Amino acid sequence: xxxxxLNWSVYLIETVDNTLYCGISNDVKARYxxxxxxxxxxxxxxxxxRALVWTELGHSYSSALKREYAVKKLSRQRKLALxxxxxx
Numbered sequence: 001x002x003x004x005x006l007n008w009s010v011y012l013i014e015t016v017d018n019t020l021y022c023g024i025s026n027d028v029k030a031r032y033x034x035x036x037x038x039x040x041x042x043x044x045x046x047x048x049x050r051a052l053v054w055t056e057l058g059h060s061y062s063s064a065l066k067r068e069y070a071v072k073k074l075s076r077q078r079k080l081a082l083x084x085x086x087x088x
Contacts, residue, residue: 008064010071012054012079015047020079022071024064028055054083 009028013021013035021043025031032052035044059067071079 006058006060008059008061010056010059010064010067011052012071012083013044013049014051014053015044016050017047019047020053020076021047021049022068022079024059024061024068026061028052054079054086 008024008026010022010024011028011032013023013032015021021035021041023031023035023041031040032049034040035049038045040049056067071082074082
């Protein structure tokens with residue numbers, strides 16, 4: 001697999017303490033399961049995942065990293081708007 005393929009995604013996880021965690025993966029389902037099992041990011045080991053609430057598909061590795069950085073800089077309100085937009 002090459003990093004320039006458009007099979008990377010950016011995702012948001014809502015945690016049990018109502019925070020939002022942003023990450024990237026080329027297999028979001030498996031990555032979410034890793035977070036739930038305590039084998040994901042350090043943040044989600046301390047803040048247990050409640051739900052995968054948003055996914056944006058179709059990125060290269062590079063564009064996913066850039067989008068993740070942009071999403072992490074958004075306010076909570078703007079992240080919630082992303083989630084709401086995905087559900088409508």
